[in-house]
Amino acid sequence: MxxxxxxxxxxxxxxxxxxxxxxxxxxxxxxxxxxxxxxxxFVIFFFIIFFFRSFYSYFSEAQHKIIKRKNKFN
Known part of the structure; x- marks a missing residue:
């Protein structure tokens, strides 16, 4: 991971x-x-963008794992 x-x-x-x-x-x-x-x-923009970018990456990876599990059971 x-x-x-x-x-x-x-x-x-x-x-x-x-x-x-x-x-x-x-x-x-x-x-x-x-x-x-x-x-x-700059600091405000940086933290907003950094956290959105990181959480988007994390959630898209989690979603990819869920899709893999669904395909595994089907």
């Missing part, structure tokens, strides 16, 4: 959270960027 949280999930979440926070602040279009707010948004 795979680990729930892998380095791949961490790296993908880091990249996507960086892109999301940058896009968010590009559309904010304020001339003076508040770096503290940007850091907070």
């Amino acid at each position: 795979k680990k729930k949280f892998t380095i791949e999930h961490f790296q993908q979440s880091l990249i996507v959270a960086t892109l999301c926070s940058l896009i968010f602040f590009l559309f904010e279009s304020s001339k003076n960027i508040n770096w503290v707010l940007m850091a907070i948004m």
Whole structure:
């Protein structure tokens, strides 16, 4: 069984959270960027994406095992 949280999930979440926070602040279009707010948004995006990515992987793996069991009994 795979680990729930892998380095791949961490790296993908880091990249996507960086892109999301940058896009968010590009559309904010304020001339003076508040770096503290940007850091907070980055952390929020990162944790949301990281946990959704990890749990999606975990549940899809669990669903795959359930399907295997059903096919085994049929």
